[in-house]
Each structure stands twice: as structure tokens, then as C-alpha cells.
Amino acid sequence: MKYTLMIYDEEKNWGAMSESEQHRMIADYRELTQRLKDDGKYVAAQQLHPISSATSVRVRGGKRIVTDGPFAETREQLGGFYLIEASNLDEAIEVAERIPSARQGTIEVRPVVEMTAAT
Numbered sequence: 001m002k003y004t005l006m007i008y009d010e011e012k013n014w015g016a017m018s019e020s021e022q023h024r025m026i027a028d029y030r031e032l033t034q035r036l037k038d039d040g041k042y043v044a045a046q047q048l049h050p051i052s053s054a055t056s057v058r059v060r061g062g063k064r065i066v067t068d069g070p071f072a073e074t075r076e077q078l079g080g081f082y083l084i085e086a087s088n089l090d091e092a093i094e095v096a097e098r099i100p101s102a103r104q105g106t107i108e109v110r111p112v113v114e115m116t117a118a119t
Contacts, residue, residue, distance in 0.1 A: 002043060002112040003084055003092035008076040009105030011050055028100040036084060041095065047080040076105055083112070 014022065036042035051069060058065045082099065086092040089109070096107040 001086060001088070002114060003086050003089075003095075004110050004112055005082040005084060005092065005096045005099060006078055006108040006110065007080045007082075007099060007101045007105065008108065009079050009101045010075060011077050011079065013104055025100050032098055032100070036082070036095065041084045041086060043083040043085055045080065045082040048078060051077045079105075 017025070033042065033045055054069050056067050056069065058067075079101065082095070084092065084095055086095065089111070092109050092111075096102060096109050099107050101107065
């Protein structure tokens, strides 16, 4: 089963880190990504640009409403994700706790609904 591990953190935390702390975190992410690939659990991962580059789209009454920024103001922002293969939720949680940002932010674990082609 596929799981999305969404990485939420306060963007300002990155700027508050020393250069050596930033390098360590990047190395930790690279190490985790390589281990997931080696274990056959890696499907995809991506870091997102800061929320200042976000655009939200809604359709109300048939009209498109486009606003700058994320959908909701929150303390933590979605900064990236991993899409993994895991045999169950417990295994997905074990991977989530190894994500470096879990040490200061939150990792939301959610199973992916896999759509099948209509026959």
C-alpha cells in the first residue's frame, strides 16, 4: 500500500538553524531517501517552495477564486512529502519517525487511494 508522509514544519526554523545544522539535516534527508530506495519503499519525494509562492484555488457558485498563499493560516506549513510503499500503517509510521523534520515539526501519515482503470 502507498502512504503519503506530509512534512509540516515552521519555515522560520530553517533560517534559525546554523549552517552546520542545515548541512546535517540535508545529509539526514539524503541518507533516509537512499535507505528507502535501497529497501524498495521509495516511490517519490519532493521539497516544496516556501508558502510565499503558494496559490490557492477555489470554485464557488461556478466562479474561480484565486488567492495568494496557502489555504489556511497555520503555525506549521507543508514543506514537502514522501510517497512510500509500506505493508501497513505501522511500517509507514516507522518511516515517518525517521524523517528529520519530525524532530521539530509534524509528519502526517495518510494512505493513498489507488484508483484502478475502469474496465
